Amino acid sequence: MTETNVGVYNASKEQAAMTNSADEYKTTGFPFVAEPKVQMRNVNVFYGDQQAIFNVSLDIAENEVLAMIGPSGCGKSTFLRSLNRMNDTVDGCRVTGQLTLDNDNIYDPKMDVVELRARVGMVFQKPNPFPKSIYDNVAYGPRLHGMVNHRSELDQLVETSLIKAGLWAEVKDRLHQPGTGLSGGQQQRLCIARTIAISPEVILMDEPCSALDPIATAKIEELISELAENYTIAIVTHSMQQAARVSHRTAYFHLGKLIEVNDTDRVFTAPENELTEAYITGRFG
């Protein structure tokens, strides 16, 4: 694996922020880190003939929160979902390039998606608890992967997961009531508890707060910051304030291209690329 600490990728190409050619453009900022947890090189994603992601190269460091922002339809969700191969089941979806998780090739034919998804968990845009009890929602993953041997271990795991997701206090007396009966914010935290119950290395979050009210959003954001101590998190968000609050680095996507990656502070105070600046100052998006 070539390790680059230099921010500029494709340096040999001309220095224009963007060219018309699909493959030739420059990502400004610092897409690479010294010891990446997840490494992506020259990733292209196609839906049939339509190309959704153009030649994106990016690293995510361990215990880092990477925010992905950009206007609707810019491909950030597609990109996120290619990290745990959730796009596999989409007809005609094709991913090229190199994606590795701890040096394991994610798209290696030998890589088992079941194992991959146990290592790369995902939280979705809309809270999607199973129509089962709160307990069973959290216990589903551990049971599935045979992670526990005894009922008491499972109880313990459910409890710690719910505590980590900041939901324990609210639900400990009604663990056996349906998860779908919780409020939207609680449901989303339940989904997070369900994800962390299988102790993934990376958690992908696809606009986890877009269906929630500000108070629930604040709780989730707080939770993300706490989770970052133990997990690597990639979060797609529409809210720039959210990206600014929770992430260490921010990646700006535009029409399937990764325009700029930088420390979050820097992206929001002194964006290097004019497209980034235009987006964060609200000129489009």
Next chain:
Amino acid sequence: MNSRKNISEHVKAGLKGRYRRERLFRFLGIFSIAFSLACLLALFTDIIAKGHGAFQQTYVRLAVNYDPEVLELYNVRDEQQFALANFDGVVKKALQERFPEASGRSDKRELNRIISSNAIYTLADRLRADPALLGKTEQVWVLVDDDIDTYYKSLGDSEGAFTGRTSDRVQGWIQSLVDSGDIQLQLNREFFTRGDSREPEQAGIWGAVKGSFFTLLVTLALSFPIGVSAALYLEEFAPKNKWTDLIEVNINNLAAVPSIIFGLLGLAIFINFFEIPRSIPLLGGLVLTLMTLPTIIISSRAAIKAVPPSIREAARGIGASPMQVALHHVLPLAMPGMLTGAIIGMAQALGETAPLLMIGMVAFIVDTPGGVTDPATVLPVQIFLWADSPERAFVEKTSAAIMVLLAFLIIMNTLAVWLRKRLERRW
């Protein structure tokens, strides 16, 4: 301001027409519902009016003397002697004593015809149950012949009693029985406990009900698992390509194929090729499976489609394999819809006649079937058979059988609705 006022006036001018159309639309809707309800009511009224009589049957009280001499039976425990015992003679004697005025040959023949041929079995059963009756006389209610039954039931009719083959002489005897209170209508238990018969007063639907039950059992056991698996595979696993499109078109086509074709298919394949005996519920079930499968597959696919994709994504995101996604999440969530579809498919199969005619389930079978390999008939075919019979008494039997069939259909459809309501989940 002026233009705004114009717009407002414009809107006002159109309002009347809009509301009129709305009223018309609502009226049309109410009218259609009322019309269908009226049709249903007419159907039910007609069937119930014609059929309710079949739930009661006419019985005559006779003073029967179990005379060993007449019976030629001296030891009730002796099976051979009992089998040959002349119960017919006892009945004739009892009738003769009741109506001593009937002395001529033709008189006697007519007199004997009042009582159903079933009466001797009633007497035999009583004697077997209580051997002490031998040599004694007791008052017994025995079944009368269908002609008498029809005549007696029509006695109060406004357009006069239906006499049919009942002669004046016989009418006189009935009158004397009425006067002495020795003739009455009793609950027709036989109707629910017996198989078919050439004698309307002895014909029952139990054989057909059991035949229908065994046939549907086979149909359900085959079509539900096959249909659900097919639907699950097509929706969750099969690639979307020309072949699956072709399969889908064909399944939809099968649902629209006239059912008699399935009967012909069953005749050609199951009887002629696989040499399955005809007229048995197993065969009927196989044929009805062919017919029900498309219905179940289509409704199951709709139920699977209705499971929100977010549930699948959630399960996949945790690392469930496609199989686990399908079995842990999709199947349980789609089950109410699938069950509803299956019950409606079963209700359809229960009412199906045409394909069963082709495979010999239209045969006249008196015995009630004891399993899926005993010759049997089914309810709708029984209705068809009775509707075709010349005896007047079969008219009410036919309607009564239709009532029974309708009752089963209503129960099944209610069950489907109840299940859907009960198992439906919200998310």
